[in-house]
Amino acid sequence: MKAELTRGQDAAVCAGIGVGGALVFLFAFPKGSITTFMHEVLKLPGPGAGIALVLGPFLVVVALVSALLHRGVGASLVASLAFAASHTVAVKLLGISADSKGAFGSALFVAAIAVFGVAAEAVMVLSRRARTLWRCLLAGALANASLLLFYWVLIFPRTARWVWWGDVPLLMGLCLAAGLVSGGFACVLFKSLSRTVALSQQGADHVRSPRL
Secondary structure, eight states: OOSSOOSHHHHHHHHHHHHHHHHHHHHHSOTTHHHIIIIIISOOOSSSHHIIIIIHHHHHHHHHHHHHHSOSTTHHHHHHHHHHHHHHHHHHTSOOOOOGGGTTTSHHHHHHHHHHHHHHHHHHHHTTTSOHHHHHHHHHHHHHHHHHHHIIIIIHHHHSOOOOGGGHHHHHHHHHHHHHHHHHHHHHHHHHHHHHHHHHHHHHHHHHSOOO
């Protein structure tokens, strides 16, 4: 692992993770599916349930896995911006349908993801001396909360409505919990990937080594 994200190859890998995440998100959650599941199936109040429980946690995994794979400064932010850019391109240029309430494909959407990426990056950088799991839990919770707050203040008043004060405690509580869970999942996923790569490398070295 590099000390800093300085090489173009590192940035390209992080961007690739972001692009891949955006494509998976687009096809896993087609237009209207998040709103239907949050409000008609789970009966949660809104706006914001889908951001807190679907988009935010998904982004947490994308950003934190990138940060753990490339421990230098900038990995989470690069992956987040790549997610936002590729998602926007898919919505605008490829004509993929997206929920208008989430402002997907707009400049505000890109700004929201950028704020999320900055929050995740800041926590991961400032908590370098902490254990990996605690870093991921804290980054997941705070980044998810920053995304939800951005939507509540700058997006939903334009696309839906202001959130009711009585719904804020429940939605923010769910947001923090989902951030913790997705942050923990990102940590476990990274460790699993690391073990798999290490075992593959050991197997390759064993095959290449001459027999005595």
